[in-house]
Amino acid sequence: MSAKKIEGDGVTKKPYKAESKKLMDMLIHSVYTNKEIFLRELISNGSDALDKLYYKTLDDPEKTFNREDYYMELEVDRKRRTLTLRDTGLGMNQEDLEDQLGTLAKSGSLAFKEDQDQAQDIIGQFGIGFYSAFLVADKVQVLSKKYGEDQAYLWESEGPEGYSIVEAEKEGHGTAITLYLKEDKDEETYGEFLEDYRLEDLVKRYSNYIRYPIKMEVTRRRALDQEGEEPGYETYQEVQVLNSMVPIWQKNKQELKEEDYRQFYRDQHYGFEDPLDWIHINVEGLISYRAILYIPGVKPFDYQTKAYEKGLQLYSKGVLIMDRCEKLLPDALSFIRGVVDSEDLSLNISREILQEDRQLAHISKNIENKVLSHLKKIMDKDRAKYETFYNNFGESLKLSIYESYGAHKDKVQDLLLFYSARQGGLVSLAQYLEAMGEDQDKIYYQGGESLDHLAKMPQRAYYDQKGWDILFLTHPMDEFVLKIMGDYQGKAFQSISQEEEGQEDPEKPDLLKKIGALLDGRVVAVRWSDRLGDNPVSLVARGDISLEMERILTREGQLGLKAQKVLEINRNHPVHDKLEALKDQEEDLRAYSQILYDQAALIEGLPLEDPVAYAKTIWKFMK
Ligand code: ADP
Ligand code: MG
DSSP states (O other): OOOOBOSTTTTOOBOOOHHHHHHHHHHHHSOOSOTTHHHHHHHHHHHHHHHHHHHHHHTOTTOOOOGGGOOEEEEEETTTTEEEEEEOSOOOOHHHHHHHHHOSOOSSOHHHHTSHHHHHHHHHHHOOGGGGGGGTEEEEEEEEEOTTOSOEEEEEEOSTTOEEEEEEOOSSSEEEEEEEEOOOBTTBOOGGGGOHHHHHHHHHHHHTTOSSOEEEEEEEEEEOOOSSSOOOEEEEEEEEEOOOOSOGGGSOGGGOOHHHHHHHHHHTTSOSSOOSEEEEEEEOSSSOEEEEEEEOSSOOTTTTSTTOOOOEEEEETTEEEEEEEGGGSOGGGTTOEEEEEOTTSOOOTTSOHHHHHHHHHHHHHHHHHHHHHHHHHHHHHOHHHHHHHHHHHHHHHHHHHHHTTTTTHHHHGGGOEEEETTTTEEEEHHHHHHTOOTTOOEEEEEEOSOHHHHHTOTTHHHHHHHTOOEEEEOSTTHHHHHHHHOEETTEEEEETTBOOTTOSOSSOOHHHHHHHHHTTTSOSEEEEESOOTTOSEEEEEESSOOHHHHHHHHHTTOTTOOOEEEEEEETTSHHHHHHHHTTTOHHHHHHHHHHHHHHHHHHTTOOOSOHHHHHHHHHHHHO
């Protein structure tokens, strides 16, 4: 290559601007694991340069647009240990090389780079552009010729010390970037970036949807046509386009078949089974984006464990920026898998990180609204499908109400389903309200271990006879969620094993007082009841903590939180007469009272305080 020196004597190195050097030092010396992103960065620059040329030719009547002239090309030289990426884009002249590659931070981005961790994070998420070449190379050459100009230039640098620019020769416009890969050292392998399969894989992973072809000559193997003999193989070279170019989310819905969406779901490894449903979004506005969002068909085995990572794939102009961008999804929708592509997000490190955050938050809000209203649509149109979804992921919706202290109530309450005792299946709260009798003004529920158990609860009798439906809650979170919601459309939630306000009877007969005293502080009150059907006793709770909550909290090891219990005794049951008869025989009355209390607790699923004492008391009567 004949090169004319531009800078004084020999090839004088120019120093980088101070802030570039600082970042470069940090980059090169950081134990940065994801060094493979350099390729994505260089390809993204190549693609930008092709875009720029394309826009330029739009205004140029002389130039006709030939699609075949716009491409990138990867070339490997194993002997020299170099990897070259060529593009036929706009190219750079001396001034451009000076300005664009000599300075890294163009706007006020230095401040946030001071913080190492944060800078690492930015490198990881948005890339640091051209300089990432130094993650894998100890020398980088940029040979470039600008479109419409005659002189080519060679920019060269071996790291933070500086760079040089000399005149050079190059056929045609565009840029060729050559990386002299670092030597392999222990676990640090750089030779891998000379392997076909590795490069193919990287292009597919990070740059699959770049709109220009990325070509590479690859070595393939094929079977020889030999009759009767052992099959032989030969290798041959072939130029391949490594990227698929048009991402499915950029296509129109009308062009796509259901199978295309399912295929994409599998290709991206969102899940093993088919998705239950999906939404294809194209938003144009303040921040434009396209997205395909999937509701998985099955619940991931690690869902709602610490191991599960929520998030969407984030692309900008066809370049993968992040594989699991958490900020795009509110917690209530952790189960959603899919992809977001927004041209409005910049790959440029010199953008303020805060602005990116605001953009992501904006998209996230938008996604939330779309998904929630889509779920409502499924609920109304395809109830079976919705129930499949709800059984898998309904918990996340409830959790979002609970964890937001009710702030998400309005958004989510119409998507909730609970088991209706009367319907024998799941109903929404709106359905419950519709079926409510005129004399009923509360939404009744009962929490318990299982539907079977709940169906046999003695408290049910009264509500059944009134014709009032009861929601059976079997998920530990359910009752906490209803408590936080307080009401639905102005109708309060009321547990049927919770004392209703104004239910306390003022004047207590002596017998009830006695029984209360004999129960040694286990109950706050004892009273007669006419609501128990043919059951002798039942426990209800007074105040904020219900029996079901006590049961769950005890199971979770929170032993201090106990419900205030009221023992109800059926006035119409023979047991009532027996108690009256024992009024003045304290020992027997104590035994009876304790047995009745323990039985009421057992029915509620609460553990016995002293199982041995309980058994002994019963044996006493069996003699
Ligand atoms: P960014 O792409 O975010 O601007 P980079 O560090 O990746 O930052 O690139 C810096 C600049 O160098 C680009 O903005 C562009 O002007 C120039 N550049 C880099 N690679 C090329 C290329 N292949 N062709 C033309 N210009 C390029
Ligand atoms: Mg770039």
